[in-house]
Amino acid sequence: MKTPSIPIENQAPMRRNGRSTRCLGALMKIDRRRFLAYAGASLTASQLVACGENKIATKGIPRSRFSEASTAEEVTEGIDLTGRVAVVTGCTSGIGLETMRVLASRGAYVIGSSRSLERAEEACRSVVGVTSPVSLDLGNFESVVQCAESIRAMKVPIDMLICNAGYLGGGNEKQLIDGVEKHFVINHLGHFIFVNRLLDRLFIAEQGRIVIVASRTAYTDAPSDGILFDDLNFSYDYSDRMAYGHSKLANVLFSLRLSTLLKGTRISCNSLHPGIIDTEIDRNFNSFMQFGMKMYAAVGGKTIQEGAATTCYLATNAALATTTGAYFEDCNAVTVLGNNHMHDVPMSEKLVQVSEEITADFLVDQKYPTKESLLDDRSS
DSSP: OOOOOOOOBBTTEEEEETTTBTTTBBBBBOHHHHHHHHHHHHHHHHHHOOOOEEEEOOOTTTOOOOOTOOOOOHHHTOOOOTTEEEEEOOOHHHHHHHHHHHHTTOOEEEEEESSHHHHEEEHHHHHSEEEEEEEEOTTTTTHHHHHHHHHHHOOOOOOOEEEEOOOOOOOTOOOTTTTTEHHIIIIHHHHHHHHHHHHHHHHSSSSSSEEOOTHHHHHHHOTTTSOOTTTTTSOOOOHHHHHHHHHHHHHHHHHHHHHHHTTSOEEEEEEEEOOOOOOOOGSOHHHHHHHHHHHHHHHHOHHHHHHHHHHHHHHHHEEEEEEOOOOOETEEEEEOSSSTTTTTTHEEEEHHHHHHHHHHGGOOOOOOOHHHHHHHHOOO
């Protein structure tokens, strides 16, 4: 990976304590603030991103004209979502808020969630369009059930279920929730229950879409063995980076398996990497790492508007009506080559099996209703 070069101007001597200093025979002036910024960005990049993975276009899936520079507004231009219903988890900031804003601006009715109902209400008020706030704490399975049931009580089809909310720890201090590592619980198991309890509402939509915001850390930072089924509490080795990548790999594999389980229905499921973006997900980092992340995002990352593009593209583009089980980067499906588990079908099957065992008390047996049964439900 190329690290950002430090800007050097060979026009004036570097100054230290008010006195000129010559360095390697050249007269140089280094802006200390810019030096620290680029150094922080370089350090952060080395910790968060691994380069060199080979990716190819996924066969059989239409290539879009959009790129890493496309915005959510651009990829949804001309699309009328009037009458469509979207659920967006983590709607209060970053790409979740931008996703809600853009979908609402195109006419969709958007249900936005946050751990804090007050923050969800504030986010909903900030966008133009029809929205409803709900409270959802993905680390509390009772909260997940309550939120899903409150949405089901609205008795509307769900056209777009966007699993966007996420957690990224800081300080490499492992935390457990009921004996399971926190990233895995919030980023995977919470959404696993949420999707399960809302599936019937997706089935009765004209073409329900599940969009799971994962990350390329699923193949750059996840454990080499993939999902640690025998060590979900990370008892042997732990870092925030690895735990986050582990949970994001679970996102990708869940999407892969769900697409198979839903074959023959009108529901599709795809996952994506939004890009490197300066959002509130780094709120648990120390101040130096936060600063470095901001600088890296500014130098080589995406804006929030660009970061929400792939999510909105997957949720709305007509060309993807039959696309399911794929992984997207920059609005295009890619197959990641090399030593990773991104497309590991047996592992995806075991992931769903183990997830069902862990969350069994919070799941429902899914019966796929028809539009007629929903009408009967509404009239009862």
